[in-house]
Amino acid sequence: MKKEISVGSKDTPLTLLSGITFAQVPYWFPFYEQKNLKMDIILPFRRTDEKPRPLLLWVCGGAWITMDRSAHIPWLSHIARRGFTVASVEYRLSNNAHFPAQLEDIKKAVRYLRAHATAYGIDPDRIAVGGESAGAYLAAMAGASNGRKEYDKGEYLEQSGDVQAVIDYYGPACFTLEPPCASAAESQVTASAPESLSPAHMLLGYDPMKHPDKAALSAPLSLITPSAPPFFIAHGTEDHIVPIINSELLYAELEKNNVPAEFYAIRNAGHADMQFYQEEMAEKIVDFLLCHLGS
Helix, strand or coil: CCCCCCCCCCCCCEEEEEEEEEEEEECCCCCCCEEEEEEEEEEECCCCCCCCEEEEEEECCCCCCCCCCCCCHHHHHHHHCCCCEEEEECCCCCCCCCCCHHHHHHHHHHHHHHHCHHHHCEEEEEEEEEEECHHHHHHHHHHHCCCCHHHCCCCCCCCCCCCCEEEEECCCCCCCCCCCCCCCCCCHHHCCCCCCCCHHHHHHCCCCCCCHHHHHCCCHHHHCCCCCCCEEEEEECCCCCCCCHHHHHHHHHHHHCCCCEEEEEECCCCCCCHHHHCHHHHHHHHHHHHHHHCC
16 A cells, blocks of 8 residues: 655664774783774764764773673663764773773773764764763763873874763762672672672772772772863662762762762662663753753
């Protein structure tokens, strides 16, 4: 049966560019091999004359032991449909390199995207970084370390690694809380970790509880200043892997420094529960980004 219909063009069709190399880092034996770090980018299917889009760079979690840059692409598409370009990036894991290698990798991605802003239709002055769990820690560190050049290593050093907003989904803010983050016994994703070492120990290369002053220098809670970018924080009230006290302390520090921040405590939600990945939460993030980055 033939039917002639009219179809509107309200929504912008999207496409996924997968496996884009943004940096090379030492891997395995550093003097033998380099590993390509890759990202996936969600952007409009057909380039038009529309103005450049703000960017959300997303960082997957996994206790710094595992991660999958494609894991959240379906949910991130909600944000892309609202006028954002979204990039989800890889970083080195703790069995390959200790901190600050992971933060250096996130800043490499920011600089790469600024350098290629025209190619991807990105506004280089409107870049947010977000993540969940271990990825939220890296996102918070990326924002809290704005202006600190010691984490800028590798390519495109003529570009800034600073960001204009942070999305923090249940991330660790401090390594010396009890528990400081997921322990090997608590988290299913840490099954491959040595039983005696916490993920934080593996990330830092030392036990943060034995070296609290040193560990504080690698935690977002200690790096917040009045020049930090706006933060969006969401955390579950029943999170027993990264307790909500992490986000409560971080939010208090942001308020103390007069940094714009929104904090959503999700009732009855545990770590990485489905409540965080509803369209309702994507809309809250969009509203926050539109407020601080513009449309």
